[in-house]
Amino acid sequence: MANYDVIVIGAGPGGYVCAIRCAQLGLKTACVESRETLGGTCLNVGCIPSKAMLHASEMYHEAHTHFETMGLMGVSPKVDLGKMLEYKQSTVESNTKGIEFLFKKNKVDWLKGHGKVAGKGKVEVAGEIHEAKHIVIATGSEAASLPGIEIDEERVVTSTGALELKSVPKKMVVIGAGVIGLEMGSVYSRLGSDVTVLEFLDVITPGMDGEVQKSFQKMLTKQGINFTLGAAVQGVQKLKSKLKVTYKLRKDDSDGAIDADVVLVATGRKPYTDGLGLAEAGVEMTERGQIKTDAHLATNIEGIWAIGDVITGPMLAHKAEDEGMAVAETIAGQKGHVNYKVIPGVIYTSPEVASVGQTEEQLKEEGRAYTVGKFPFMGNARAKSHFTGDGFVKLLADKETDRILGAHIIGPMAGDLIHEICVGMEFGAAAEDIARTCHAHPTFSEAVREAALACGDGAIHA
Template sequence: MASYDVIVIGGGPGGYVCAIRCAQLGLKTACIEGRGSLGGTCLNVGCIPSKAMLHASELYHEAHTHFEEMGIKGAKPTVDLPQMLTYKQSTVDNNTKGIEFLFKKNKVDWLKGWGKLAGKGRVEVDGEVHEARHIVIATGSEAATLPGVEVDEKRIVTSTGALELKSVPKRLAVIGAGVIGLELGSVYARLGSEVTVIEYLDVITPGMDGEVQKTFQRMLKKQGLNFVMGAAVQGVKTAKDSLTVTYKARKTDTESTLEADVVLVATGRRPFTKGLGLEEVGVEMTERGQIRTDGHLATSVQGIWALGDVVAGPMLAHKAEDEGMAVAERIAGQAGHVNYEVIPSVIYTAPEVAAVGKTEEQLKEEGRAYKVGKFPFMGNARAKSHFQADGFVKILADKDTDRVLGAHIIGPMAGDLIHEICVGMEFGAAAEDIARTCHAHPTFSEAVREAALACGDGAIHA
């Protein structure tokens, strides 16, 4: 029986970051992971492989649309999907091996196997018991499914199966217009699939700024994605050569069908907590199946912590990482903290979509007086030279104090540009602070400055 200061159950972004930070703070640490490699869903079958596929498909699209205009001529490239999957897997392997190296560097023990609680301060890993003063639950989430839709990861797939398809489907039906569905839907649309997205609500990307939702859907339609909105999927019927998706219009109850070769179920994710022995040791759960924690991510059982997708909040890898850092610091006696008001979200389509802080809808609901500074990428020289002039930057600031309350970007490099706003919000910046900060020319980031200027006397290039 091995004894540790901290045992982390789960080697995803939240778990491995927590384990490394604990070790850096002088705590004897182990991390339990039963998957064949570290990194969790994110590095193995989520964030990283999907970004590789997005990158490859975007370059393929560029070669077919803009290369000749830029003076790059030659035979149009074709898709070799098996080679694309090899490239994707090499990206995954490089990243997961990197985490393994970081464990060795920081002297974190990787306990290979599946862990479960075996009493106070005890964790069992495939029959072997280990002791720890603190146990951290960071087991992540799994794809949520629908009644009447039986996933086989071959023709009816979650994101995991969608990243392993052996050929580009002629017709792809995507159930759910959230981040996963739109990212993977756009990959296969660029590779030649006829993509139809079926969404239960009347808007895509639920919870995002309303203006961004409308603009984003319009852009995706131009790229060839079809949308069926306000529709509840009833089931998927399997035949030898095709699949039939049955759905009902939410408002009229009218039933319709859609033929597809592959169906991607992208209806969200749910906490992965089964088999952990949480109930046996008295860990309280919420009605939504999440582990209940206090303001510092401690559970109802002393010495047991939880973070990431198994607790409340957005299911984002970077949110889990922040929580992993905070838990490690709390265990070490420091003041670990996560500012949940400044957690950015990004959709890695082309164009990218990024947001942080409040939406206009939220500010209106709160009755808060605010002002809007908006700048279109059409006024940005770098964006125009890259054929990426669609979209805009929108900054929301308090009407009286000018303090930045949120930002919403749809356009090139949005996922990187948003962090200027994040840093500003962490320091309580006013829109004028961003407007008076010199930005290099020509860069996409000038659009952020122009939006900040628009919160005051006005943008220069609009």
């Protein structure tokens, strides 16, 4: 048995960041993780490996579409999926080993095994009890499925199985038009699969700015991805040589069916709280199976905290990281805080999609007067030279104060460009502040400045 100031259960982005920050603030800290490697879903079977696959498939696509135009001649490359998976795995290993190094550097103990709250200030790991003044639950989430669909991670897969396919399927059906479905669907579409996305709602990427949704779907359709919206999937039948996905169209209750070699179930994720001893400890839960916390991320049980996917809010790695640092600072007697109004969201397809703050639909619903500044990437010199002129930057600002209320970008490097707006919003910036800031030329970021200019007297290059 060992005594600690803090024990963090879960070593995903929220958990390992929380543990490291606790140690940096002088707290004796341990982190519990049952995987053989640190980093949780994100580093092992989520964010990082999927980005490696996205990058590889984009390079393959570039070689077949733009290399010759740029004067890069030669035999077009072929897909060796086994080799691509080796590259993906090497990316994963370099990141997970990096977390191990950071634990050693910051003197964070890794308690290997499944963690369980075993009473006030007690955590059981692999049959051994450890004591701590504070316990942080950071166990993340797991893939959610639909009733009647059996996941085998070979033919009917979640994102985990999609990252380990032995060959590129001829036909892939993706159930769910959210971030995971569109990212992995675009990977296999570029590698040669005939991809069809079935979505229950009448739009893709639910909750995103409506104008971005429509433009995004058009771009993906142009790339060869098929969409059937308003489709309520009824089941997946496993036949000898194929899969049969059945669904009902919500608009007229008509039946539909489509064959596939692989079905990717991307219908969201759910908090992973099984076997943690939370009920026995008296930890209060929400109706949706999340751990209930207050504004400081504390549960109803003194000394037990929760962060990341197990609590309310968007299931995003960077949101969990912010919460992990906030909890660590609060435990250390500081003023930990997370600004939930400025948490960006990114879809790493090509083009990328990024957003922060409010959408136009939300502003209209609350009756707020606002201005819109838009600028197309077709007017950006750098984007045109990279064959990435599709898309736009959309900035929303308060009509009276000009304060930035939200931003929505679809285009090259959107996931990086959005952070200029995030910083601006943290400091209460006006669109004019962005417009009057000199941006290097030629860069993609000039499109952000042009959108800010469009909130005022008008963009220069539009």
